[in-house]
Amino acid sequence: MYHSVTPYERDPHQVTVHPERLDAQFTWLRRGGLVGVGVGTLLAARRRGAARGLVGLTFDDGYRDFADTVVPILHRHGFGATVYVLPGLFGGHNHWDPDGERKDLMTADEVAAVAGEGVEIGAHGMTHVPLDAPIAEADLVREVGESRQALEDVVRQPVTGFCYPYGAHDERAVAAVRAAGYGHACATGRPPAPGDLALPRTYVGDRDGAVRLAAKWARHTAAERREGGGTRLPRREPPLSGAGRARD
Numbered sequence: 229m230y231h232s233v234t235p236y237e238r239d240p241h242q243v244t245v246h247p248e249r250l251d252a253q254f255t256w257l258r259r260g261g262l263v264g265v266g267v268g269t270l271l272a273a274r275r276r277g278a279a280r281g282l283v284g285l286t287f288d289d290g291y292r293d294f295a296d297t298v299v300p301i302l303h304r305h306g307f308g309a310t311v312y313v314l315p316g317l318f319g320g321h322n323h324w325d326p327d328g329e330r331k332d333l334m335t336a337d338e339v340a341a342v343a344g345e346g347v348e349i350g351a352h353g354m355t356h357v358p359l360d361a362p363i364a365e366a367d368l369v370r371e372v373g374e375s376r377q378a379l380e381d382v383v384r385q386p387v388t389g390f391c392y393p394y395g396a397h398d399e400r401a402v403a404a405v406r407a408a409g410y411g412h413a414c415a416t417g418r419p420p421a422p423g424d425l426a427l428p429r430t431y432v433g434d435r436d437g438a439v440r441l442a443a444k445w446a447r448h449t450a451a452e453r454r455e456g457g458g459t460r461l462p463r464r465e466p467p468l469s470g471a472g473r474a475r476d
Contacts, residue, residue, distance in 0.1 A: 229429040264307035266348030285309035312391035315378035316354030343383040350389030351375040358396035
């Protein structure tokens with residue numbers, strides 16, 4: 229689970245990864261025989277029993293640096309990903325993070341262009357508000373349902389994935405996601421009732437070099453196996469190279 233990918237000076241909530249670090253992390257995956265894909269692709273492969281070696285890559289919020297920086301890195305490694313965007317804030321900024329640096333969000337045209345590059349587009353609500361109680365029913369329906377329709381109007385293709393802002397969800401939010409017709413929804417960490425509408429994810433940050441990635445990968449894989457899914461851990465953990473290794 230990623231957010232912004234850009235050089236930075238201040239990041240109090242540790243949601244930003246330097247581009248060199250992202251490139252090194254992707255190199256680590258490739259050297260372990262793993263391929264990054266979008267969540268929809270991963271789930272479809274799981275249903276076919278063909279998910280071995282695949283890792284779901286997600287980027288929340290739809291920052292402009294996704295189009296400018298992440299997409300070229302994805303292409304360089306032959307990876308796919310899902311980016312979860314906020315159609316109510318196209319061309320805006322991360323107002324929900326007053327302590328962090330101002331970061332621009334993609335415009336509608338930029339989201340359409342990213343979709344044209346083969347990136348899976350998912351909804352992250354309209355305006356990045358938590359969807360657990362006490363949000364009003366009308367607001368919940370708008371954040372979940374209208375965000376899907378707004379994105380489909382932009383990308384001209386089905387939008388089947390959702391991501392709960394802050395990972396906040398309850399039974400009512402899950403029901404709203406199901407009613408809106410989504411095929412999957414991402415939470416954060418390991419939710420109490422994981423499933424296709426509350427998918428667990430592992431946070432990856434700028435401090436995560438080879439050793440930390442290996443530990444996170446092992447914990448996530450072990451939990452997935454306990455819950456009946458997951459991708460087999462590579463036989464060995466490849467080292468990061470270049471700038472990534474130097475920063476470990």
